[in-house]
Amino acid sequence: MVTEKSVEPFRGPIPESGSRHPLLPTPYRVVKRVVETDTVVTLFLEALEGGNLTFRPGQFNMLTAFGVGEIAVSISGDPLDGGPIRHTIASVGAVSHALCSLRVGSLVGVRGPFGNGWDLTGVTGMAGSATQDVVVVAGGVGLAPLRPAVLELLKMKEEGRGRVVVLIGSRSPDQVLFKEELDVWRTRGAHVEVTVDRADASWRGSVGVVTSLISSAPFDPHDAFSLVCGPEVMMRFTARALLDKGMHEDKIQLSLERNMQCGIGWCGHCQLGPYLLCRDGPVFPYGGRLAELLAKREL
Numbered sequence: 001m002v003t004e005k006s007v008e009p010f011r012g013p014i015p016e017s018g019s020r021h022p023l024l025p026t027p028y029r030v031v032k033r034v035v036e037t038d039t040v041v042t043l044f045l046e047a048l049e050g051g052n053l054t055f056r057p058g059q060f061n062m063l064t065a066f067g068v069g070e071i072a073v074s075i076s077g078d079p080l081d082g083g084p085i086r087h088t089i090a091s092v093g094a095v096s097h098a099l100c101s102l103r104v105g106s107l108v109g110v111r112g113p114f115g116n117g118w119d120l121t122g123v124t125g126m127a128g129s130a131t132q133d134v135v136v137v138a139g140g141v142g143l144a145p146l147r148p149a150v151l152e153l154l155k156m157k158e159e160g161r162g163r164v165v166v167l168i169g170s171r172s173p174d175q176v177l178f179k180e181e182l183d184v185w186r187t188r189g190a191h192v193e194v195t196v197d198r199a200d201a202s203w204r205g206s207v208g209v210v211t212s213l214i215s216s217a218p219f220d221p222h223d224a225f226s227l228v229c230g231p232e233v234m235m236r237f238t239a240r241a242l243l244d245k246g247m248h249e250d251k252i253q254l255s256l257e258r259n260m261q262c263g264i265g266w267c268g269h270c271q272l273g274p275y276l277l278c279r280d281g282p283v284f285p286y287g288g289r290l291a292e293l294l295a296k297r298e299l
């Protein structure tokens with residue numbers, strides 16, 4: 001995670017990354033496909049060449065749907081799992097639709113992992129002794145990049161380090177991601193609350209925006225940090241609600257999305273003010289210049 005940095009000149013030499021050219025996708029095969037909702041699918045991918053991809057929670061890959069295009073997608077799996085790499089994708093346009101439509105056995109191109117990921121040192125502390133509470137706030141498919149962090153946080157919590165509070169906002173009950181898993185998180189000690197914009201007859205939970213859950217959520221705002229991912233407007237309101245409750249702006253981390261192309265800090269497509277999101281983010285602290293930058297529309 002960074003605080004301030006100037007954007008380097010674009011289009012210099014392509015940064016080296018191991019033996020493979022960083023712009024060349026590695027072929028992976030879809031080994032499992034889970035339909036999460038009517039518009040969201042999780043793909044489990046295995047490299048044709050074998051070997052596991054190691055990543056940190058909050059990092060993303062560039063996924064190619066061959067013949068259609070390439071998009072940024074966060075990794076939604078458990079970093080300690082070591083199995084197929086997992087991506088949870090909402091079908092919103094041509095490339096995401098092509099990826100969501102792939103069947104088991106299909107090939108996908110993968111470049112990555114890229115980006116910095118969530119900073120969880122508030123939980124571990126430099127000496128591994130801190131006990132801060134963590135508030136995870138997700139809107140819609142924003143829960144996907146947060147899932148690896150929740151899984152890591154639950155392991156830390158089992159070692160007695162602070163509370164894990166997970167607040168989820170969804171458009172409707174049928175759009176809630178990872179439904180069965182939420183109870184597992186609860187039994188492992190997390191405080192998980194879900195709210196929906198529009199309830200149906202079966203819904204017994206909260207109705208309203210996710211920020212409405214923050215004021216009564218069980219955490220100490222003066223000794224907690226927060227991980228937030230969702231639509232940008234939701235993240236802005238969430239950050240404000242956390243600030244209102246007393247959390248310091250540097251303790252609030254947001255994962256941002258911009259149009260990505262190279263993913264390696266070379267093309268400049270993902271620039272936001274002084275930052276390149278693929279290189280300096282996608283996770284940023286709300287403090288510093290982020291609040292001001294988020295008020296501006298993406299070009």
Ligand SMILES: Cc1cc2nc3c(=O)[nH]c(=O)nc-3n(C[C@H](O)[C@H](O)[C@H](O)COP(=O)(O)OP(=O)(O)OC[C@H]3O[C@@H](n4cnc5c(N)ncnc54)[C@H](O)[C@@H]3O)c2cc1C
Nearest residue numbers: 071072073074088089090092093094095096144257258282
């Ligand atoms: C770092 C990062 C991580 C991401 N992780 C995930 C993830 O885990 N799961 C997932 O489903 N999506 C994720 N996305 C968003 C995903 O990259 C976009 O949905 C995708 O680029 C859309 O491409 P498309 O060709 O399907 O649709 P397009 O035709 O390009 O766009 C369809 C609609 O989506 C909007 N859109 C396009 N790109 C983005 C974007 N980057 N952010 C927000 N809106 C966009 C367009 O304005 C348009 O309204 C991530 C994006 C970034 C930058």
Ligand code: FES
Nearest residue numbers: 261263267268278
């Ligand atoms: S600089 Fe190319 S996507 Fe970030």
